[in-house]
Amino acid sequence: MSKSETTSVNRRTEIISAAIEVFAEIGYYRATTAQVAKRAEISQPYIFRFFSTKEALLLAALEVSWMRVIDSFRKVVGSASPEHLETDLIQAYDEILNAYRNEILLQMQAQTIQEDSIREAMRNGFGEVRRIVLEAFRAAGIPNPEERTMLFLARGMLCNISTALNMPELKEF
Amino acid sequence: MSKSETTSVNRRTEIISAAIEVFAEIGYYRATTAQVAKRAEISQPYIFRFFSTKEALLLAALEVSWMRVIDSFRKVVGSASPEHLETDLIQAYDEILNAYRNEILLQMQAQTIQEDSIREAMRNGFGEVRRIVLEAFRAAGIPNPEERTMLFLARGMLCNISTALNMPELKEF
DNA sequence: TAGGGAACTAATTGATGAATCACTAACCAG
DNA sequence: CTGGTTAGTGATTCATCAATTAGTTCCCTA
Numbered sequence: 349m350s351k352s353e354t355t356s357v358n359r360r361t362e363i364i365s366a367a368i369e370v371f372a373e374i375g376y377y378r379a380t381t382a383q384v385a386k387r388a389e390i391s392q393p394y395i396f397r398f399f400s401t402k403e404a405l406l407l408a409a410l411e412v413s414w415m416r417v418i419d420s421f422r423k424v425v426g427s428a429s430p431e432h433l434e435t436d437l438i439q440a441y442d443e444i445l446n447a448y449r450n451e452i453l454l455q456m457q458a459q460t461i462q463e464d465s466i467r468e469a470m471r472n473g474f475g476e477v478r479r480i481v482l483e484a485f486r487a488a489g490i491p492n493p494e495e496r497t498m499l500f501l502a503r504g505m506l507c508n509i510s511t512a513l514n515m516p517e518l519k520e521f
Numbered sequence: 522m523s524k525s526e527t528t529s530v531n532r533r534t535e536i537i538s539a540a541i542e543v544f545a546e547i548g549y550y551r552a553t554t555a556q557v558a559k560r561a562e563i564s565q566p567y568i569f570r571f572f573s574t575k576e577a578l579l580l581a582a583l584e585v586s587w588m589r590v591i592d593s594f595r596k597v598v599g600s601a602s603p604e605h606l607e608t609d610l611i612q613a614y615d616e617i618l619n620a621y622r623n624e625i626l627l628q629m630q631a632q633t634i635q636e637d638s639i640r641e642a643m644r645n646g647f648g649e650v651r652r653i654v655l656e657a658f659r660a661a662g663i664p665n666p667e668e669r670t671m672l673f674l675a676r677g678m679l680c681n682i683s684t685a686l687n688m689p690e691l692k693e694f
Numbered sequence: 695t696a697g698g699g700a701a702c703t704a705a706t707t708g709a710t711g712a713a714t715c716a717c718t719a720a721c722c723a724g
Numbered sequence: 725c726t727g728g729t730t731a732g733t734g735a736t737t738c739a740t741c742a743a744t745t746a747g748t749t750c751c752c753t754a
Contacts, residue, residue: 356730356731359731372633373635374635375550375633375634375635376550377548377549377550377551378550380710380711380712381711381712381713382710382711382712390732390733391732391733391734392711392712392713392733393713393714393715393732393733393734394731394732394733396712396713396714397731397732401712401713402711402712402713453633456629456632456633457630457633459629459682459685459686460545460548460626460629460630460685461548462546462547462548467686467687470686471686471687471688474682474686474688474691475688475690478690478691492694494693494694495694497694498676498679498691498692498693498694499672499675499676501679501691502672502675502676502678502679503671503672503675505675505678505679505682506671506674506675506678508678509632509647509678512632512633513632513640513643513644513647514640514644515644515647515648517648517651518647518651518671518674519671520667520671521665521667521668521670521671532701553740553741553742554741554742554743555740555741555742563702563703564702564703564704565703565741565742565743566702566703566704566742566743566744566745567701567702567703569742569743569744570701570702574742574743575741575742575743695753695754696753696754697752697753697754698751698752698753699750699751699752700749700750700751700752701748701749701750701751702747702748702749702750703746703747703748703749704745704746704747704748705744705745705746705747706743706744706745706746707742707743707744707745708741708742708743708744709740709741709742709743710739710740710741710742711738711739711740711741712737712738712739712740713736713737713738713739714735714736714737714738715734715735715736715737716733716734716735716736717732717733717734717735718731718732718733718734719730719731719732719733720729720730720731720732721728721729721730721731722727722728722729722730723726723727723728723729724725724726724727
């Protein structure tokens with residue numbers, strides 16, 4: 349049982365969680381800091397004690413969402429047997445997509461945001477995930493690991509869209 | 522040589538082209554109708570003679586961009602030999618991605634826009650593309666056509682992201 | 695050549711949003 | 725109990741934007 353004091357760090361985390369929800373639901377550019385504040389049950393100006401700009405808040409939210417995927421994949425890679433590796437990774441991503449849908453919707457939005465800092469965060473995230481999967485496929489002795497990694501990522505991106513548009517038929521076969 | 526009179530229809534088309542560029546570069550919600558107007562070399566209010574709202578303009582832009590893909594794929598399906606079908610489709614999409622990058626960037630944005638009319642347009646577009654590809658794979662006698670269609674679409678979506686983030690390594694293998 | 699309509703714009707409006715400022719309340723150490 | 729620090733807010737500012745209104749220009753034709 350962890351205490352839930354209102355420390356500065358806790359507040360920061362609460363604001364990020366609220367931002368992920370609101371940005372995902374409303375759209376980053378259309379969402380207002382007032383809406384984020386309301387969701388976090390604080391006043392709008394108080395957000396700016398923790399994040400210097402709205403964009404800095406988006407960056408923090410993206411950081412959280414990439415770490416969700418990266419940590420999960422690292423855990424799978426560290427424990428899965430070579431023959432279950434790919435199915436376990438797929439299952440792990442599927443669980444994230446169910447439990448943290450908004451974080452993935454936010455990543456999808458960020459794919460087309462042109463701000464340099466956002467693009468860099470997205471490239472880092474994708475690059476790290478790709479590295480983890482590719483290394484794991486290699487270590488598992490999977491043939492054509494580069495192609496298999498590409499196909500794994502591709503299917504993941506189609507799952508995202510299938511989820512976002514509520515079109516299950518896109519990913520089924 | 523077609524005449525380039527300034528008819529009502531031409532202006533409409535010009536505005537849509539300008540909107541595709543500006544929305545793709547700036548982001549739909551952040552982009553202003555004034556920026557679109559400037560790109561189209563008309564005044565900002567004049568846009569509203571052709572489109573009742575900013576959202577109606579986005580819908581028209583999405584319509585253009587989906588027809589680009591759909592028409593191109595239909596042409597390939599109508600002329601390609603069964604053994605070249607998939608490579609020809611891939612090549613066709615690659616050419617669209619090069620020549621009409623902004624239209625695809627706009628589609629990517631629209632994947633996460635929650636407005637009902639936009640979601641419906643996106644579902645129609647994806648559904649029609651999927652139908653065309655699946656039917657063509659079946660007619661060509663390709664085994665597991667549903668799975669192959671899913672993988673084809675998945676690779677396409679990864680190509681989009683690879684292009685948007687300028688990460689060529691994502692799609693290569 | 696008068697006038698009617700199509701193409702187009704300047705000026706404005708009402709609403710909204712990010713960010714800042716000036717302030718209060720609660721707590722805690724010496 | 726007091727002086728400093730942390731947590732927090734109401735009110736405001738300045739900018740911006742979608743959409744409307746009220747016009748002007750220009751061409752075609754009867």
